[in-house]
Amino acid sequence: MSSHLSRRELLQRAAALGALPAWLAPFARAAAHADDTDPPEFADRCVVIVQLHGGNDGLNTLAPVADDLYHRARPSLAIRPAEGLALDEHNRWHPSLVHLARRYAEGGVAALQGVGYPAPNLSHFTSLDIWHSASVTTPLPATGWLGRLADTTRRGEYPPLTLLALGHDVAPHALRAARGLPVAVPRLEDAAITVAPEGAAMDEAEARRAALVALERGAASASPAAARLTAGVRAARQVALDLARAADFTPRVEWPKDNLARDLELVVRVIEKRLPSRFFFVSQAGYDTHALQRAPHADLLRVLDGALHAFLSELAARGLSDRVLVMTMSDFGRRVRQNGFGDRAGTDHGAASMQLLLGAGIVPGLHGAPPDLAQLDEHGNLRHTVDFRAVYAGVIQSWLGADPEPVLGPGFTPHAALRSLA
Amino acid sequence: MTWDLFTPFEPTASDPWDAAKALHLARRAGFGATASEAEELVALGPEGAVERFVGYSPEDAALEADLAARGGALVDFTVERGVGPVDPLRRWWLYRMVHGGQPLQEKLVLLWHDHFACQESKVVRQPMLLTQNKTFRGLGGGPFRALLGAVARDAAMLHFLDNRVSTKEAPNENWARELLELFALGVDQYTQRDVVELARVFTGWTTADQDGYRFEFDPALHDADDKVFFGAPLAGRAGAAGIEEGDEALDRITQHPECARFVATKLLGWFATHDLPAEPSVLPAIDALAEVVRAEDLDVQSALRVLFRSRWFYAPERRFAMLRNPVEYVVAAARALGVQNADRAGLERATQRMGMQLLEPPSVGGWEHGAAWAGPGTAAARLEVALALSELPHAARRTVGRATIDLAALGAESGDGAAAALVDALLARVCPDLLPSGVLALDSERRAALLDFARGALARAPRELEPAKRRRIAVRAVLHVLLALPEVALA
16 A cells, blocks of 8 residues: 555545544544434435525426416416426426426326415525525524424434535535534535645654644634634534545446536435435525526426436435435425516516425325416415425424424424325 | 714723734734734724725725736636636636735625625626626725615626516516615515516616627616605606616615615624624614714715724624635635735635635525534635645746745744744734734644644655755645634634
């Protein structure tokens, strides 16, 4: 073995060998993780949130093509019956959703309609805060719903990777917890920490690592901000070690080459290596289609369709399907009436919209009342018929066997789109 | 008057104007200071020191002369959309932040980029974003109304929030909503009706894209009917006069009582505290600065002068209470190291790696700050950036024109080469507060660890090399661990 290895190479080799060198021992810990208060049958279950950032146009995702009002409101933007993909006699899928439409027909998808919350104010930021914090009353809690879920189901200082956002620089609100530290990793290679220049000798690398660690101690006392920073650095070292194990991976299915696919592929790696992550968050940006909507929206949904298909196929190829539930979310739906003419048409901010559930634990099919385009709210938006927190309650109780009340407050019955195992 | 909160700090024998306060000011109003720069600020007294930052003129004459000596603009738009190694605008901008002599101007340009956040991925053409950057440079310290008026006419913004395609037949709400919610007042200060009416007011505010992407008001696209905005009639105007409606609406927005509070909150969040807006302890400060902002007719530099002079600003609990965002961290480090030719140092990739790619904010809401930058992802990136900066080439004859650091000069300040002298010389550059005389003086354990490391670095350097070169290797190693110190990421 050459003595001129970077720390990154060392970690990769160590991971490949399934062993860590002795000098890394202070950071190493048992890979097996106790699953705290989870009932045994729920112990391995994960939730993957796919955020369609910007406000996905639900009416053009799951299009009510049999509704005249839909075509009248969107003369150049509506999905025409002939181009949409088969769903049922009333609705069609957007033509980009080739795999989703097939999976739906095979009983692998639950689609919820009319999901929202009371009194939306059409702001991206307010709405995302509401979806992430699972609260509609101000001031909104600083923690997110998945963060609180981790707080209430895990004991003590749970491992930093428990709440994991991929493709993100900063952990989203949904993952913020009172006790745990959510982790955001832009790409797998970004998690590694290089402690010495390329080509540095082993003793140099070791001296630098030791100095960095020794100097981090005591820095926390400067201020609360300093304490946060040092906790972040400590967590980064643990994350680097954990994720180094995910480097060794050969996909078994064809993956598209885009960011969403890259992030979802990393979710599979993490699950497959049995790292302690349970709550995953990935995002796809670009859904704020105020103008010139048609082509970009088709591209977005094509990317979504391809990435979700590869993800579910990869899980199936590895026998991991029964561990993973996928849920989409978005800021809001969009205005029923299109904005602008012809190719320039787009849609302004809306309210209630549709949500997809895929993977294990779902009751396939269409859920919720169909959108009522004759009874819009005063701004021309769809009214909600399903509170999104009922869907969350379904995820928490039916899928994860936990109590929704400490996370959501009282009064939310688990939605029937999630299979109740009780 | 809640102004009392911002009574000026007056030095006394027991509470003097000292290096700790000068360094605090420099971290907040600029990108930090070295020990010798702090000494200069101390000598100026509190008023003079604050003026050194606040009293900048929109045109940085020294920097322009420097740029002229380098053969004109750094910006080469022959590659229209800068990606990868060719990234002219980000480099131009970072060059200014590192080499410019008006750090508060740069902090404000960054603030307004974060505030009026446009994404290159949607705007696409960097020349529009260059124009926008120059607007922030010129107007960012002045009255907020003038800045807002310029942003409303900014081609990049008109592209980014789609107003260029907003017409009387199909008004687009994107710009109108964000103008009220994110740019000037805050959510809950207006109704959806106001958004709809304001969208109509701004119909016809578009761009002439065939003609250098400049602003254009097109009366043919403008809705000339009467509107009602903030509950009062706003007379519709046809023809070229239609543009007056937008300016009248901007007047109403900036005269709205909440606008001063909104600007004050923004300035406090950028320069004073992350505990906004929910933390009850900062509410009096928001109230007080809102009054200042109102009294100063929304003039940014005037309000900041009051803030930076105030006793409140120098309270011990304010010190090191903020986290440098990635751009601040990278620029502060590059300035501390005296990086030459900073446009070629890969700094744009460093800030991106840490989660803050200039010209690509995550959304129109800009970046999240504070605790967001303390996460493990940013921490891992920061350690890597610290290493990369310490590994920049040493300035020598053969490196002319490249991004370099002068390791000989950095290390020479330490005199005879003992480990303690080397460590202190570098601390004086990177984080003077950690010196034995500083307010954050390293405790004995950490100082011993640092000295041990420096001694080891001097000893480990290959013996066959000449002494100066061995010393440079040790300087790099010490710089690396110093830049990685959590304290360096604090403001």
